Amino acid sequence: MGHMPTAVVLLSGGLDSYTTAAVARRDGFAIAALTFRYGQRHRLEIDAARRVAQALGVTRHLVLDLDLSAMGGSSLTSPDLAVPRDRPLGEPGIPSTYVPARNTIFLSVALGWAEVLGAHDIFIGVNAVDYSGYPDCRPEFIRAFGSLARVATRLGVEGAPLMVHAPLISLSKAEIIRLGLELGLDYSLTLSCYDPSPAGVPCGRCDSCRLRAAGFAAAGVLDPALHAHPH
C-alpha cells in the first residue's frame, strides 16, 4: 500500500465521479478525494459524496467551501432561477444549469492540492457523449488544462509529468454504468438529480435525471437509487 501513487479525484456524489474514482483505484492509485460545497441548491450532494468516499475507501477526503452562488449566473446555484425540466436531451446550446467555469475552478484547486500532496495525477468524471453541452466537459478543454498545469506549478516547472485523466470522456452513459457495475459499484449511494426533494428523492425531470434514466435503460439494468433504502 505504501507504494501506491496518489491521485486527486474530483468527487461530487454523482454516478460519473464515483465511477471515475473506481477507475483510479483499479489503476493502482490511492485516492485523495476533493468535493466542493459551492452553493449548489442542495447539500444532499455532499452527503452522497461522503457515502461514496467511504465505500471507495479513499485515503483522504477534503470538502472545501467555495460559494460560487455569490457570482450568480446559474440555475444550479441561484434560488431565483428554476432548474429546467423536460428539456429535450441533445438540444443544442448550453442550459442554465451550467455553472460558469466550474470545472476550470475545480481542476485548479485539484491542481493545488496535487502539488501539496506531491501527486502527479488528477481524475475528473467529465463526459462528452451523454452530457448537457457544457464547454468544460469537452476533450479540448481537458487538453488545454493539462497544458496549463505543466506551466502553472512547481512540479511542472521541475519537469514532472502532470496528467489530467478523464476516463469517461468518450463513453456513453450506458457504458459508464456497465463499467461501474463491473468494478462492483453500488450506484444506490449516488445522487445525480439537480433538484431533489428535501428527503433526497430525484425529480426525474432535470437533464441529469433523464440522462441517468436513459443510461440505465440502455444498459438494461434497473437504477438501484430509485429502489434504495433511504439514507
Added chain:
Amino acid sequence: MGHMPTAVVLLSGGLDSYTTAAVARRDGFAIAALTFRYGQRHRLEIDAARRVAQALGVTRHLVLDLDLSAMGGSSLTSPDLAVPRDRPLGEPGIPSTYVPARNTIFLSVALGWAEVLGAHDIFIGVNAVDYSGYPDCRPEFIRAFGSLARVATRLGVEGAPLMVHAPLISLSKAEIIRLGLELGLDYSLTLSCYDPSPAGVPCGRCDSCRLRAAGFAAAGVLDPALHAHPH
C-alpha cells in the same frame, strides 16, 4: 459611462494589483474587483483591498471565501510554517510562501465571474521581474491560461475574444511604482507584507516587504505606507 466595457480585476490590497486596476481604469474599463479570503495569515489584506477598491471607484467588489489553508503546503496560509525572513532576493527556487496553484485558482474564478458579467477582459497584477520566483507569475503561464479560457467557457465557444491582461508582467518594481504615481495612486492604502503585526505594521523582512522597499528606493520616492496615518 454606460458604454464602458467591464473587466474583472483581481485585487489583493497590495501595490501590484492596485496599480493593475488603475491601468484597467485608464484603459476605459469599468472595474469588477475580485478579492479572495483564502486563509491567508491576516485579514488586514482584505481591509486593504476594500480601501483600494473604494479609492478606485470600482463598479462592483466581490469578496469570496475559499479556504486554501485546508489544503496546507504554504507558509502563507499555515500557522505552523514560518514566513521566511531576510531571504536573499533573487535566490533561485520557489519559497515556502508559494500557495500552490493560487493564481490558477484565482483566474479560474475570475473567468467564471467574467462569463456571468459578459466581460471579455481579466486583469491580474503578476510580475516576472522583481518577484519571488512563483511559476504562476510567468508570461508562459498567462498565455496558457488565455488558451484555456477560450475553450473553457460559453463566451469562448461562441467565438468571443477573451483576454487575460497582465500589464505589469515585464516591469520592474520601480517602474510599477512610477506608473502608479503617474496614475495618481495613493500607495499608503496598500499592504504588501506577508506577516504584518496585528495593527498592520509591515515586518520589513519578508520577500514582499523587501521587494517593495527596494522598488521605492530604486524609484527614488518614499513609501507612504511606512509614514501613513493608521487606518
